[in-house]
Amino acid sequence: MTDFWSGYIIVLSLANIVGVAWLLMWTRKMDLSDLAEDGTTGHDYDGIREYNNPLPRWWLYCFWISIVFSLGYLALYPGLGKFPGLLGWTSHGELQADEAAYDQQFGPLYQAFAATPITELADDERAMKVAGRLFANNCALCHGSDARGARGFPNLTDGDWLYGGEPERLLETISRGRNGMMPPWIGMLGEQGVKEVTAYTLSLSGRQVDPALAATGQARFMICATCHGADGTGNQMLGAPNLTDNIWLFGGSEQRVAETIAHGRSSQMPAFEKTLGPERVHLMAAYVYRISRDSRPAPSPEATAEVAPGEAAAAQPASDTATPATGAAP
Structure with a gap:
């Protein structure tokens, strides 16, 4: 804050307080000689006459107390421009003191959490x-309280990751943040080209599209393959999404996909390493790892059932001709 604006705030604040005090004093010394015999001011509004009754004393006392309190507050605490107040208090200083007390109380607990591998920490209730x-407090604003995200904000429960869902990648994402950017292609492709690439992109996830448009769009898709891969399965090193799983960050309708291709997209996730610290980031990575792991559908018993070796041998049909033992005579 410059000296000019600091002085402006000081003068304006004190002038208002002094003005209110003067107004109270002035109204006490009003000339009452013009009052009518019945004690009214002579003003009549639709049959309602205005009396000149004094304000209640308790109300006046409260007003004076508030004036004295405001002057005392402005003398002790910040409020008058750059004047720091006689106590030297600041909200930032109080925040630092609270954070220091919190770290002293809970620091050992977070350190113990940070020393535990993420895969094990995810099972610690x-x-x-x-x-x-x-x-x-830190993530639900974008990803939702249920972590299922919204348009433009990834769903953390579906197992579909732009930058990888391994513990190390989650830790890196939360610590350093991410910046995603897809360039607009309307200038290079034109409106017809956008329609063709849109059709081919949707066909990669099994959607019903115009075969002719998709066939033409496949050739144009080569400009997309640099990031998304020739097969459209994406690249987690670049944060390029998989286009074959029918999961869409900005909407999967034909209109939304065409809009994304034509005008591009940009997104940003802030870095939390400085605001939360490495111990809390480690804990957050374990939480995201857990909700993603626990939200995935469990494989069916038929798919995971293992056949015992004896059962597998019994299940195989017997050969009509016995195999001679090694070294047996012909």
Whole structure:
């Protein structure tokens, strides 16, 4: 704040307080000689006469107390421009003191969490309760309280990751943040080209499209293959999404996909390493890892059933001709 604006605020604040005090004093010394015999001012509004009754004393006392309080407050605390107040208090200083007290009380707990591998920490119920509160305070605004995201904000429960869902990649994403950008292609492709590439892109995930448009769009898709791959399965090193799984960050309708191709997209996730610290980031990574792992559908028993070796041998049809033992005579 410059000296000019600091002085402006000081003068304006004190002038208002002094003006209110003067107004109270002035109204006490009003000339009452012009009052009518019945004690009214002579003003009549639709049959309602205006009396000149004094304000209640308790109300006046409260007004004077508020004036004295405001002057005392402005003398002790910041409020008059750059004047810091006689106590030297600042909201930033109080925040730092609260954070220091919090770290002193809970620091050992977070350090113990940070020393535990993410895959093991994800099964610690006490740690996950703490992590759930951290998620609600720092992540739910974008990803939702249920972590299922919204348009433009990834769903963290579907197992579909732009930059990878391994513990190390999650830790990197939360710590350093991510910046995603897809360039607009309307200038290079034109409107017809956008329609063709849109048709081919949708066909990669099994959608019903115009075969002729998709065939033409396949050749044009080569400009997209640099990031998304020739088969459209994406590239997690670049944050390029998989186009074959029918999961769409900005909407999967034909109109939305065409809009994305034509005008591009940009997104940003902030870095939390400085605001949360490495211990809390480690805990958050374990929480995201857990909700993603636990939200995936479990494989069916038929798909995971293992056949015992004896059962497998019994299930195979017997050969009509016995195989001679090694070294047996012909």
